[in-house]
Amino acid sequence: MIHPNSPYKRIWDLFVFICITYFAIEVPVRLVFHYKLSAGVTWLERAIQIVFGLDVILNFNTAILKDRLLIHNRKIVTKTYLRSWFLIDFLSAFPFDLFGGFFFQYFGVTDSLKILRLLRSVRVFELFKSLRLLALGADSDDRFKLVEVINPMTFRLIFFVYWTSLFAHWVACGWIYLGPEFLADKDITTRYIRSLYWSVTTLTTIGYGDITPVTNKQTIYTMGVMILGVGIYGYVIGNIATLLSNLDVSRVHFQEKLNTIDSFIKYKKLPPQLANRIRSYYVNLWENKHGIDETEIWNQLPSGIKIDVSMFLHNHLISVVPFFKNAPEELKREVVLELKPAFYMKGDIIFREGDVPHNMYFLSKGHVEVIKENTSELLATLNSGSFFGEMSLIDDSLRTATIKAGSYCDVYTLGKDRFAEILKHHPKFAQHIQIIAEERKKNQTSKTTKTE
Missing domain, CATH: 1.10.287.630 (Helix hairpin bin)
Structure with missing residues (x-):
């Protein structure tokens, strides 16, 4: 059975949605204007009907979500599909035009049966839902979590624009169908645009009165459209304000x-x-x-997810630090979990030369300037992905330079005390750090001796 969340299935659903939209637009136009299709378009429509037929077969072989349970049982899937969308899907996929003689002989209709393809447009509700929702992994009771992959406000706006446009198109085609004499001396494009103009002005309750009903059928049709237009207008006013206020x-x-x-x-x-x-x-x-608020989100995550997210976001930052390169994976996981976010504005002093060190820093975004306090000399510029203040983790010497934010800086800090706690769980690595610290002290001693 095909999983409903399979990437290929979702792409297929999107393709079927496009095919349905094509028929929902083209079939009414053909029924009211009675034009003949070119050979290329005829083959295109035949291909779309084949797509609809394949979709029927796929639906019989796709697992379904029922009460948030994923059902693979073929008998249940078949029974559910036959009771729901099968009839509509079958009627829209069946090639009535290939059996035109039979249907004309027994029913007296041929092209009118193409209107059955519009039934498929009802499936758009189901396709919108399948494209909008994503079923995540099951809970302990095997029930799937349904998550919206499209923002609800955005989805409502897209859904509303789609159906309003499609309905206006159908109303415009209905107007021409009821009044074949409407601009009969004009070309098809002009007649359609003018009827669509009437449809939009009537549905939006503007109604300029430049196009008015003449026959009783047109009058009754217009009144019905007006009533529907009032409902649509009220829906627009009530929802657009909500959409705009909640869009961001x-x-x-x-x-x-x-x-x-x-x-x-x-x-x-x-x-x-x-x-x-x-x-x-x-x-x-x-x-x-x-x-x-990154800290608030961070505090709400369970420890397991927090560690995995931290490794994904920060592993590349700590891996560039020399004494972390050969660190065991367990230590790295503990280190990234202790990183704390901090932000600095352009011109802010992160720390000064001579300060007592408490943290090392990982620069995620922006750049900082390394300055010699006495001479105001710019020693270096560190960009995104760099680190500084790392020696504060392994010795107690004071800061040897001033670090100033050269732009807005997004950094992560690792506290000296927290790092010391981590080292207690990794004695071998703690010995490695101790060797690095002793070598650094020897180098500083030798430099001081040479100066004297």
Whole structure:
């Protein structure tokens, strides 16, 4: 049985959706204008019917999610499909045009049966759902978690635009069908555009009155469309406002935070320069992090997932540090778990020459300047992926240079105390670190002796 979440199945569903949309647009136009198809288009439609037929076969061989349980039993899958979508799928895939003589002899209809292909458009609801939802791994009770892979607000907007456009197209074709004399002296394109214009103005309750019903059928049809238009208009007004207000919830929360910060600045009567630095910090935090509180998300993750995510995000950072290159994998996993995020604005001093060291730093984004405090000499510039302050983990010497943020910097820190706790669990590596520390002290001693 095919898994409903298989990438190939989802691509196939998307392809079927495109084919359904083609028929939903083309069939009504052909029924009202009675034009003949070219040989190429005829073969295209025959290919689409074959696709629909293959889709019927695939549906008989695709596992289904029922009450969040994945069912592979072929008998249950078959029975469920026969009771739900099979009839619609069969009627839309059946080649009625190949049996035109039979249906004309017994039913008196041929082309009108093509309207049955529109039944397939009902399947769009199911396809939208399958493309929107993703079934994740099962819980302990074998029930799958359904997760929306498309933002609900975005999905509602796409779904609404799709169906409103398709419905307006059908109403326009219905208008031409009821009034064959409508702009009969014009070409097909002009007649369709003008009828679509009438459809849109009527559904949106604007109704300029430049195109009006003439016959009783057209009048009754227009009244029905007006009633539907009022419902659609109310739905639009009620939902568009909600969509716009919720389209970017994080931005709304960020704006609320800025308002709170402004109130804090006014209450504390902070000087303009300091106030601008605070605002600049939060604006940069939004532009680079989109208002995401990384620490809050981090604290809510279970330890197993936290370690795996940490290794994925930070393993490349710690692997460039010389004394971590040969470290055991267990130690690396403990180290990445202890990394803490920190942010610095351009011009911020991360630490000064002569400071007591407490952390080493991993630079994830931005660049920093290494400066000699006495002479203000720029010794080096470190870019994303670099590290600094690593010797604070293995000895107690003071900082030998000043580190200044040259841009907005996204960094991760590893505390000296936490690293010492990790080393207790890895005595062999602790001995390796001790050797490095002793060698560094010898080098510093020899440099001091030469200077004297």
